[in-house]
Amino acid sequence: MPAVATFLKVSPSQFISDYTAAFPGTANDAAAVYERIILPERATRGSAGYDFHSPVSFSLAPGESILLPTGLRVLIEPGWVLMLFPRSSLGFKYRFQLDNSVGIIDSDYSNAKNEGHMFLRMTNDSRTGKTLTVSAGDAVAQGIFVPFGITTDDHADAERTGGFGSTSRKEKNP
Numbered sequence: 001m002p003a004v005a006t007f008l009k010v011s012p013s014q015f016i017s018d019y020t021a022a023f024p025g026t027a028n029d030a031a032a033v034y035e036r037i038i039l040p041e042r043a044t045r046g047s048a049g050y051d052f053h054s055p056v057s058f059s060l061a062p063g064e065s066i067l068l069p070t071g072l073r074v075l076i077e078p079g080w081v082l083m084l085f086p087r088s089s090l091g092f093k094y095r096f097q098l099d100n101s102v103g104i105i106d107s108d109y110s111n112a113k114n115e116g117h118m119f120l121r122m123t124n125d126s127r128t129g130k131t132l133t134v135s136a137g138d139a140v141a142q143g144i145f146v147p148f149g150i151t152t153d154d155h156a157d158a159e160r161t162g163g164f165g166s167t168s169r170k171e172k173n174p
Contacts, residue, residue: 004077004145007039007050010115018069018117023056036136037071040143049142051087052120059133060124065099068140073116076107082143086122090140094132095125098141105143113161 009015015037016030026033033055040050058066074082084103090096099121110116120141124132134140150156 004080005082006075008073008075009034009037009039009071010073010117014115014117015069015071018114018119019071022067022069022119033136034071038137040072049085049144051139052084052141052143053137054134054140055136057134057136059131060096060122061131062124062126062129065121065123068120068122070118070120072118073110074105074118074143075110076105076145078107079147080107080145081105081148083146084118084120084141084143087139087142090132094130095127096132096140097123097125099123103141103143108159111159111161 010018012031012034015034016027019030019033020027037055038053040052042048042050052070052072054068055071056068058068060066076082082103082105084098084105085091086096086098103118103120105116105118109118122140124130126132
């Protein structure tokens with residue numbers, strides 16, 4: 001298997017800024033949460049997915065959502081993409097889902113102004129009234145690296161500068 005990426009933490013200042021924006025009034029906790037961030041890892045030699053762990057504890061009643069700053073970024077080789085999915089067992093038990101269905105992390109996202117900080121917006125869509133409780137350190141999502149191709153007439157020449165959703169607002173290079 002080719003090694004195509006490296007997971008890193010974003011800088012402490014980037015995480016603290018993003019964390020306190022997501023969870024107002026938590027500035028005093030942000031540095032301690034940053035220290036608990038776990039880099040994604042595969043559980044077994046045969047695992048395709050890298051487990052993403054929650055840096056905080058939280059509970060979601062049915063229909064509730066959370067925007068979770070992971071504190072993570074990833075450097076990906078060109079020609080590869082990281083696809084993010086909810087952890088299978090949580091999806092099965094709680095209909096726990098990523099709000100964008102599948103997260104797509106492009107190889108140039110690490111160049112974004114936010115250091116390529118990956119966020120997860122997730123919802124407990126339980127139809128059976130189950131509240132989901134996650135402890136800090138629990139795996140909540142999984143990421144799989146996938147190669148991709150381009151068309152023979154592809155002319156993409158823009159450089160990413162922004163973060164989430166910025167590729168639809170790109171400016172062409174002169």
